[in-house]
């Protein structure tokens with residue numbers, strides 16, 4: 001193991017920011033104690049004590065990102081060919097998005113890091129496979145994840161329901177353990193090893209502290225089979241979602257929710273940007289079709305999708321549960337809805353194995 | 355059996371559905387619950403963690419008879435919904451409860467850990483067994499509540515904040531809000547928690563036709579979005595505080611609402627949600643009763 005003293009952490013972040021964008025959790029001023037992952041700049045405090053209100057997913061899935069810029073070079077008419085295949089001399093000029101700079105995520109928790117591993121299954125596949133996302137990939141490939149192991153947890157945490165819980169290493173490059181006077185550091189990837197070879201880290205014989213044991217829900221993997229059989233039971237979905245007000249918090253705070261909207265932002269009638277931004281399946285407009293038809297017309301339909309996507313569709317298609325038990329949707333829901341109650345109800349309600 | 359439970363059971367006989375609270379919420383506090391039968395109603399509670407304004411559910415249920423347990427500020431929202439003809443007065447049965455001043459559960463949990471055990475006997479407030487200062491954990495809206503002037507607390511923290519705010523010049527205010535809105539994630543929890551925001555799927559903060567706001571999540575769009583939200587609540591906001599409570603990133607939205615409510619009161623002598631027969635001022639433009647001088 002290596003060791004870094006608390007005093008040396010700003011120095012480390014400073015050194016890392018020379019070549020990378022550094023993200024770290026910080027309590028925002030005037031925000032009533034909201035902790036978020038923000039871009040770290042010299043002098044910024046960091047908060048390694050509280051759980052962040054939102055996950056760290058901005059690091060790979062920004063709230064809003066540019067996909068490309070476009071300009072009608074002359075004429076300005078909307079005629080002619082659209083897209084990159086436009087012959088020379090045509091009006092449309094596409095300006096690709098700048099490549100993402102290398103980044104370091106400092107102070108993520110095991111549930112945040114694991115979420116990256118879960119998202120990789122969809123976004124980070126080899127070229128030629130059905131799903132791969134160049135913007136996600138370029139960010140992910142140049143990202144170093146330094147995860148803070150949890151020695152305490154709270155009532156909303158249930159990461160132990162998903163494999164290794166607080167000792168999860170998936171998605172991380174380095175795990176740091178809080179100890180007297182600083183952090184113990186353990187490399188869990190070759191990238192992590194290279195970073196820990198830097199002289200700012202000292203050798204240490206200390207043993208890491210015991211990690212927190214969170215609450216556990218057994219059998220969540222059974223939901224992949226059971227939820228499809230509950231699909232048409234609208235009374236069930238109505239009942240479990242009735243206190244929900246259909247906002248986007250549980251989705252936007254979640255480290256694994258990745259739905260997005262693609263939209264054009266025009267600066268004038270000749271130029272603008274195509275952007276991708278977060279979207280949430282809990283919004284009524286999410287599946288609203290131009291015809292006026294909405295295949296998920298009620299809140300219960302939308303909540304059903306949220307649960308099914310995480311515990312049935314994604315496991316079926318990507319082989320992983322789209323939840324890491326971070327508890328953010330529970331801590332932040334303005335209506336007091338607890339996803340664990342829903343999961344337990346679904347496990348009980350689903351018909352027994354044939 | 356508590357009086358509340360028997361009241362709910364009585365109303366259930368007329369409506370078949372009552373909106374109330376039970377101790378089933380995340381973190382071990384109260385959360386909204388729907389009661390359909392006398393047996394279900396036995397779980398009903400009312401205490402200082404029943405923070406939610408249940409009137410937000412009424413527009414979705416407007417086709418049917420429904421009972422609702424309401425604090426004084428929630429009742430104002432119900433009155434305003436009736437005044438706007440959004441819900442039918444005949445179909446809504448209100449069970450009024452005397453408010454013990456609501457706790458700021460979010461702040462308690464931020465300081466004492468999520469799910470910390472809250473014990474409130476009406477006098478002493480304990481968190482995880484430790485005696486704490488009630489005033490520090492009472493919701494700001496309750497400190498300044500006109501419906502139930504507080505016997506225990508005189509100074510209004512919120513009013514102080516808004517006085518500080520009033521001496522800021524326009525540039526300082528812009529800087530203040532830019533910084534606040536830079537962390538807005540456009541989750542629309544402020545809109546969804548508001549009983550008066552019932553446009554739902556045609557809300558122009560999200561539609562692309564008309565295209566008043568872009569799709570991006572940034573301070574500029576958030577500012578535009580709040581300008582729309584706040585203006586659409588002019589003369590309609592009942593100061594229930596739910597928008598601010600729901601905001602997951604702690605944006606002090608009530609500063610905006612209170613400033614506007616004050617302006618509406620000064621200009622139109624109007625407070626929303628007081629009189630179900632009243633015509634909201636932006637439907638009449640009747641400034642201090644002078645009218646437009648036209649018939």
Ligand code: SF4
Pocket residue numbers: 243244245246247248249250251282332333334335336337
């Ligand atoms: S955060 Fe709560 S109220 Fe908002 S959509 Fe999710 S479950 Fe519903």
Ligand code: SF4
Pocket residue numbers: 250253254255256257310322323324325326327328329330339
């Ligand atoms: S669904 Fe909730 S508990 Fe699961 S990863 Fe998302 S925010 Fe965390």
Ligand code: SF4
Pocket residue numbers: 431547548549550551587590591592593594595596597598611
């Ligand atoms: S704007 Fe805020 S304070 Fe006003 S009625 Fe809506 S939720 Fe309540």
Ligand code: SF4
Pocket residue numbers: 537538539540541542543544545576600601602603604605
């Ligand atoms: S609740 Fe807060 S973060 Fe969400 S849209 Fe409203 S102001 Fe923004």
